[in-house]
Amino acid sequence: MNAGKSPLETGIKVGISSCLLGMKVRFDGGHKHDNYITQTLGRYFEWVPVCPEVEMGMEIPRENIRLVGDAEDPRLIGHKSGTDYTRMMRSYTENRLEDLKKVDLHGYILKKNSPSCGMHRVRVYAGSGAPVRSGTGIFARALMQKFPLLPIEEEGRLNDLPLRENFIERVFAHHRLFQFLNSNPRPADLVRFHTRHKLTIMSHSHKEYKSMGQLVARAGNSDFATLLYDYSVLFMRALEVKSTKRKHVNVLYHIIGHFRQSVDSEDKQELIDTFEQYRLGFLPLIVPVTLIRHHLRRHPVDWVNDQIYLNPYPAELMLRNFI
DSSP, rough: OOOOOOGGTTTTTEEEEEOOOOOSSTTTTTOOOOOOIIIIITTOOOOEEOHHHHHHOSSSSSOOEEEEEEETEEEEETTTTTTTTTTHHHHHHHHHHHHEEOOOOOOOOOOOOOOTOSSSEEEEEEEEEOOEEOOOOOOHHHHHHTTTTHEEEGGGGGGSSSHHHHHHHHHEEEEEEEETTTTOOHHHHHHHHHHHHHHHHHHHHHHHHHHHHHHHHTTTGSHHHHHHHHHHHHHHHHSSSOOHOOOOOOHHHHHHHGGGGTTTTHHHHHHHHHHHHTTTTSSOTHHHHHHHHHHHHHSOOOHTTTGGOHHHHHGOOOTOOOO
């Protein structure tokens, strides 16, 4: 499943609901195997499978369970037997999350609609009326609270290409961030890390971009451990903000500002025309980015060459190839 990884990509561990890998752990004895997850993402990620219901002791097959009561603090109830599994699930979850803390996860993919693992719009039953889609699975809620910086997404939402790109970009960014944090960095190292990610951050959130710049400027005059934590929060929060064509075009124009002396007016106009075609939705982002790389090969600009923005994840994933 993980064949074909490059050495730089080995060890990017991502938690996942076991059924998405084809494991027959569902209440009906089935699975929800996802080909994109196993055949495409599996080339780059090392999966850490988790099935809360089975791991806490429920059988296969088993009765269906539901979220019942208050959507913010629901009970986990067996549909036929009426058995309350809430305490059992919460006890299991607390222990399992402590174990996962030791694994160094860089992302997590959850099964949608699951009363244990669903992130959004899980059915919550209250009274005799129709269920309301306002819940979050008990395990999923605790996972998000325990790991607030961790990129977490449902498999169903990965069918939305912008959401897919955002999630995968965040997984690779989280991995780079924690490699950096584990390298015993000094203030100068933070400056270098931030500099390499400037265009990436700019393509997501100008607000966080400004805040992070102010934070990095204080790196030599503050408690550095606290500053690193604050920087990490802002870094991952910035990347949660979805990129847009307008933001990407702003970054692309920022890049060619560094080409003043190396690219002639004709080539610069070609770049600008390509940016506008992308902005209007006639070209995918990969086209102007590839053209920029072409000029960088001919006329290297160190600051631009070092930008993670040009290579935020393996090109084989083709996440910038859609319009």
